C-alpha cells in the first residue's frame with residue numbers, strides 16, 4: 001500500500017470517532033442513544049426504540065425541507081418548491097412503511113415495553129408536530145400566491161399547462177396531505193392491532209381519536225377543486241344530452 005493510500009484511511013475531521021465517517025455522522029453518539037441490551041425491558045424494545053428514533057430523524061429532515069419549500073413558494077420559485085416537497089414525500093414513505101415492523105411485536109410483549117413509557121405519547125412527537133406546524137403555512141402561502149396572480153384554484157387546474165408551476169406545487173402538497181393521512185391510517189391500524197381500538201393511550205387519548213384525526217384534510221381547497229371539476233363535467237355532459 002502506498003503512503004498516499006494509508007493517509008487516506010486516517011481521519012482528518014475533528015471529533016472522537018475512529019474514522020471520518022464516524023466523526024462526520026457522530027455515530028458514537030447516535031448509536032449510544034438506545035438502551036444497552038441489559039437495560040431493555042424486553043428484547044423487542046430495541047426494535048421499538050430504533051423505529052421511533054429513525055422515524056423522528058426522517059420527519060425532522062422532511063420538515064426542514066418543507067420550511068425551505070415554503071420560502072420557495074413565497075418567492076415564486078415553484079420548481080424548487082415542488083422538488084423539495086417531492087423529496088419530503090419520498091422521505092415520509094419511510095416512517096409510514098416502517099410502522100409495519102412494529103406489528104411483529106405481540107400485544108402481550110408490547111405491554112412489557114409500554115410499562116416503561118411513562119406518559120410518553122406520539123402526540124408529543126417533535127417530528128410529527130413540526131410537520132403539522134409547517135403544513136397549514138404551506139397551504140395558505142400557495143393560496144395567497146394563486147390569488148396574488150389573479151387566479152382561483154379552479155383556474156390553475158383548468159389551465160394547468162399555463163400555470164404549470166403553481167399546479168405542480170398544488171399536486172405535490174396534495175401528495176403530502178395524502179402521506180399524512182396514510183401515516184395516520186397505518187398508525188391507527190398498528191395501534192388497533194397492538195393495544196386495541198377501544199382503549200386509551202399512554203396520554204389518556206382514546207384510540208378512536210386517532211380515527212377522527214385520520215380523516216382530517218389539510219388542503220381542503222385542493223381536494224374540493226376535483227369535486228368542482230367533476231360537477232362541471234357532469235353538467236356539460238347533461239347539457240350535451242339535452243341538446244342532442
Ligand code: HEM
Nearest residue numbers: 052055102121122123125128191194201202203204205213
Ligand atoms: C406499538 C406501536 C405504537 C402504538 C401502540 C401507538 C399508539 C398510539 C396511541 C394510543 C396514540 C394516541 C395518543 C396517546 O398515546 O394517548 C398515538 C399517537 C401518536 N403516535 Fe403512536 N403508537 C405506536 C407507534 C408509533 C410510531 C412508530 C410513531 C412514529 C413516530 C408514532 C407516532 C404517533 C403520533 C405522531 C401520534 C399522534 C397522532 C396524530 O396526531 O394523529 N406512534 N400512538
